[in-house]
Amino acid sequence: MKEDFLHYLWKFKKFDTLNLKTSQKEELLIIKTGDYLELAGPDFFNAQITIGNQKWAGNVEIHLKSSDWYLHHHERDSAYENVILHVVWEHDTEIFRKDNTEISVLILKDYVSPETISNYYALTSPKSWIFCEKQISQIDDFIFKNWQERLFFERLERKSKPVYDLLEETNNDWEAVLFCLLAKNFGLNTNGTSFLQMAKAIPFSIIRKESFTLLNLESLLFGCAGLLDSEKEDVYFKDLKFAYFYIIHKYQLEKNYVEPVQFFKHRPDNFPTIRLSQLANLYQKEQNLFSKIITLKSVKDIYEVFDVSVSLYWQNHFQFDKESPKKAKKLSKSFVDLLIINTIIPIQFAYAKVMGEEISEDLITLLDEVSPEKNSIIEKFNSFGLKSKNAFETQSLLQLKNEYCNKNHCLKCAIGTELLKGD
Known part of the structure; x- marks a missing residue:
């Protein structure tokens, strides 16, 4: 008890x-x-x-x-x-x-009543993964779907907190906030912190001014990420380094500390060199990216905006000085799906909230079009009979597991309280 x-x-x-x-x-x-x-x-x-x-x-x-x-x-x-x-x-x-x-x-x-006590002990008996794993698939569909929606927006509130923090840091520059969030998520888990530090080190006004020249954009990103700190014989490396020093002198930029980026344990397509080149190409292609992102309502339109590849050099390189077979290295559909979940949806939600607009249904509809995530938590729920059809459902399940099941908050959970009622 x-x-x-x-x-x-x-x-x-x-x-x-x-x-x-x-x-x-x-x-x-x-x-x-x-x-x-x-x-x-x-x-x-x-x-x-x-x-x-x-x-x-x-x-x-x-x-x-x-x-x-x-x-x-x-x-x-x-x-x-x-x-x-x-x-x-x-x-x-x-x-x-x-x-x-x-x-x-x-x-x-x-x-x-003895029944209520019995249901409580049944709900909180020793678990192998979650307490209700044998009963969760039997929950009434109406109750479960309403709870999913609540879970989704709880998770979205948490995901949007960094947006508000960045707004304060950037003097309410939404373009700069988007750039920082995209940089972080282009870095994935391993290089996300380094990429975010890099993005914060570059005033977005400079990104705006230099976005017409891809070489300048790449030199800024690579230089601020510490990838131009060494000496190499590669001609393109030297071009980037020259452009970088010219730009930091031009704008009187100071060199900020950025955690070293990691190549280890990454598939080559996720190397920081490739992700930074894709990010530079995105900002060279889309001059007013935030204005476009905030109005996108369909996955098809988002895929079109993020239909970017790497610059010519990186089509046959993964690292400086090491040539590889030529490959376009476009952003994959699965990678753009991650950007939708972790960047686009949170910033649309936060922007609407600041502007006093209601777009909850639009966000759910958008995520209904995104493929379900694949990870060990979602696979485990699948084994209990909860087959996720889209990213809206997987995001809800991740919130359920992390904030309720892991913390034994069964009595704050609609599933737990429903099971407590018994038949």
């Missing part, structure tokens, strides 16, 4: 509320359970109850045992002086306020 189960029971009145009595046999009527704010202090604020003929307004504290009041030193904390009811599973001692008046107690286990 855990305290969060008692919170759930009280919040949703999942017990017999018709014949309640306190531990001292006084009749108890719940008018309002209070607000569950999950803040410091009592568990539920602004509750209203009647005990006997006396109406009370104040706070409710919940514990597994009455003695937990003293175990948690609430008797020393003035925040608990306004507690009007102590809700417990087991009553093992009386509790008093500082003025020696006794706090009324409700012993909850006397009013909870």
Whole structure:
């Protein structure tokens, strides 16, 4: 038995509320359970109850045992002086306020049905991966789909936080924010931090001015990423290095520290050299990228915008000084799908929120067109009978696993609370 189960029971009145009595046999009527704010202090604020003929307004504290009041030193904390009811599973001692008046107690286990308790233990029995893995596929479709939507937007809120942070850093320059986010996601997990540091090191006004010349764009990105720090015989390397030094002198740019980019364990198509060249080509091709991105409503249109390759040199190179068979090295559909999920959707969501627009349905419709992600979490859910058809569903499942299942927050989850009801 855990305290969060008692919170759930009280919040949703999942017990017999018709014949309640306190531990001292006084009749108890719940008018309002209070607000569950999950803040410091009592568990539920602004509750209203009647005990006997006396109406009370104040706070409710919940514990597994009455003695937990003293175990948690609430008797020393003035925040608990306004507690009007102590809700417990087991009553093992009386509790008093500082003025020696006794706090009324409700012993909850006397009013909870055996079925509810049984369902709780079934839900929280030892798990191999998630608690409800044997029952999750049986959840009513209507409940599950509504919960998926909530999960998706919870995840989107988290993904959009870096957008707001970057807005502050860039003086509300949405183009600069997009550039930073794209750079980070072009770097994937391994080089994402390095690419983001690189993007922040280049004022976006310079990207705007130099975007008409691909060599200058590549020199900026490669130079700021530290890929031009060595000496090589390669002619193109020397051209980039010359252009880079010319540009940093022209704009009086200072060299910022950027974590070294990694080639190790990457497939060649994901080498930082290739991704930076693709990013440069994108900004050389699209002069007003943000204005276009923010209005895109279909995956087909997004694929057209991101239909970019590498510069001529990188078509037959993966690294400087090492020639390879010629290959166009276009952005793949699966890579653009990642950009849609991790960059385009979050920035569209954040921009709409700032502008006071409602585009929730548009975002869901867009992700409905994107192929489902493939990873170990999604594969595991598939094995439980939850076959994802698109990225909207996989994003929801990732939020479910990371923020609810992993944290054992079953009683905050629509699936867990539905299973708790039983048949």
